[in-house]
Amino acid sequence: MYQLWSATVARALTAAHDDPLRAINVQVVLDDVSASSPVADGTYDTLKASLGTDTSRSSFVTLCPASRSCLGDPARGNSVSHNKYVLFSSAGGGSLRNVVVQTSSNLTPSSYDKYWNSSTTVTGNSTLYNAYVAYFQKLKAKNYSTWKYSSTSAGAQKAYFFPRAGTTNSSDTVVGILNNVDCSWSDSTGTHRTGIRLAMFTLTRQGVADKLAGLRRAGCYVDIVYTNMDAGTWRALHFSGGPRVRCYDYDDDGDSTTERMVMHSKYLLIDGWYYGRRDKVLWTGSANYSTPGLRSNDEALLKVNDDATAAAYRSNFDAVSGAAVPGAADNVTECKS
Structure with missing residues (x-):
């Protein structure tokens, strides 16, 4: 802890x-x-x-x-x-x-x-x-x-344990996950679009932001609620036709000496075509999508393949995204410090 x-x-x-x-x-x-x-x-x-x-x-x-x-x-x-x-x-x-x-x-x-x-x-x-x-x-x-960084597959779950050595996107666990996403698929009912939803306290890893932006350009639905970005990741994810992005960093009581209301979760939901098949997958854990969260901190990440768990997190995502302040008006210092 x-x-x-x-x-x-x-x-x-x-x-x-x-x-x-x-x-x-x-x-x-x-x-x-x-x-x-x-x-x-x-x-x-x-x-x-x-x-x-x-x-x-x-x-x-x-x-x-x-x-x-x-x-x-x-x-x-x-x-x-x-x-x-x-x-x-x-x-x-x-x-x-x-x-x-x-x-x-x-x-x-x-x-x-x-x-x-x-x-x-x-x-x-x-x-x-x-x-x-x-x-x-x-x-x-x-x-x-x-x-040494390790992972263990365990049926419907998989655990990843950090820190992970490396310097490039090829050893970024989250980029690797996102590399397995296809933005559309077809079945007997028609053509469908993959949805990616990210709830993340801190998103400052440029490779992850660039990959999310690329998936949006490839046709995925990308929806993000966050508390902190830096200038580079913020810029990568804000463009015409880009992801739906909401910031949650709010002084709810007008008292600068108390903690602010923030979105502190760290989870990724993929609903669509993942790793060659239709799936609903959750990754959740302690790690922010920051360089320390990958390279130097002790962190654990848990993958869960379970429709009920995915549905519960989707409900939570919709709630926090709907409550986020300043929300879409996030071109402010507190959201991209």
């Missing part, structure tokens, strides 16, 4: 560990900001007192190095452990096993009260669960010199 500032979560975790009738093993890997930030609320200290910091034991809390992710190469400069996932070996009184919760949300008050976030849960998929556990073990070990 990147930011864990929640007394409620800390109490729940320590109660699970400390209650002799439950005695649950609790293991937590956090970015250093969870302890060192000026707004840190003592959550880390609460966990430390209960769980300890010895990673060889069955319960612990540990921090990634200061100003660096657990697996990021220091040669790339500062980075963060930006992960946002929770694993349960068993839940629901034992009725659920191998539970993976992948979310875009930090565990902080503003993440619940001010930010649009999203989460998906997969149960009973031992291959997926074990892949996340293996990644967790590497995060815990903090050995960046042996780390």
Whole structure:
């Protein structure tokens, strides 16, 4: 977890560990900001007192190095452990096993009260669960010199674990995903157009923006709701006949000292012709579409092939896009800083 500032979560975790009738093993890997930030609320200290910091034991809390992710190469400069996932070996009184919760949300008050976030849960998929556990073990070990980007296919799901080395679009996971999209297909009912919907807090990776623009020019429907772009990605996606683009970055209470309302999710929905067949596919996770989110931060991305999940995210997308302020009037500093 990147930011864990929640007394409620800390109490729940320590109660699970400390209650002799439950005695649950609790293991937590956090970015250093969870302890060192000026707004840190003592959550880390609460966990430390209960769980300890010895990673060889069955319960612990540990921090990634200061100003660096657990697996990021220091040669790339500062980075963060930006992960946002929770694993349960068993839940629901034992009725659920191998539970993976992948979310875009930090565990902080503003993440619940001010930010649009999203989460998906997969149960009973031992291959997926074990892949996340293996990644967790590497995060815990903090050995960046042996780390290599990896992915694991697990039935209707696939997990991708970062950071990923490289410098070109050929090693950009999202560009690779988009390269598998065809913008139209035909069947017995006629010709159809592929829809691409992106909800993204930060979109500053030029290769991704250029690919989305190219797919729009090729005939795909492209719809984006975001909070931050830079000048290059903003320009690439704003042209006559271009994608539908909405910004969500709003001072809802007129108080500059409080958090703004933003779109903090990080998901991509493709509804149409993908990888040679008609499909509805979701990719969701912790990573922004930024260079650090690909190359230096600890991040996880989850692909889900499931119509019901895609429908739920589509509903969420329509809601956040409809609520976005300033919306289409996004030629403003806060949207392209």
